[in-house]
Amino acid sequence: MRVSDSDDNHFATGCKLVLRKGMIVTEIGIGILGGGYMGKAHSVAMAAVGAVFNTALRPRLEMICASSPESAERYRAAYGFGRATDDWRTLVEDPKVEAIVIATPQATHRDIAEAAFALGKPVLCEKPMGADLGDAEAMVQAAETSGV
Structure with missing residues (x-):
């Protein structure tokens, strides 16, 4: 297990309530797997949510996973x-x-x-969903079973 930290201060486990301009904001820790084109696109989009949308649920960029420790740290x-x-x-x-x-x-x-579904975590999966129809069906079944 290799994890690099940007600092020693981390958010508490679970959604965190933060007061921003008089609005109570709920933050949700996001993990993005993949440092390619779509991983970068999702990273930029998640980071922009607070500036673009007036919503009380805000993503917190918690962790990025890439193919090597060096690239993961670069993306972080x-x-x-x-x-x-x-x-x-x-x-x-x-x-x-x-x-x-x-x-x-x-x-x-x-x-x-x-x-992720086995741990009760919601998933946003890029297309195509799986390598074949069997993968896609198994993923849907896992989501339904988990109740996510």
Whole structure:
């Protein structure tokens, strides 16, 4: 398990309430898997939510997972994630990561999604959903079984 921290101060596990301009804001810890084009797009989009939308639920960029420790750390610094790893299981199992974005190669989607659903975490998965129809059906079943 390799995780790098940007500092020693982390948010408490679970959604955090923060007062911003008189509005109570709920933050949810986001973990993004994949440092390619779509992983970057989701990182930028999540970071912009507070500036673009007037919503009380705000993503907190908790952890990024990329193919190597060096690239994960680069993405962490570039996009403002709290931590970085090159092990998808570390990200999925981390209690501070409350929702998962899967932007990895499609052959990896099923394993990641099933692990996240088993922990009760919501998943946003890039297309195609899986390597084949069987993967997609298994992911839907895992989501339904988990109640997420």
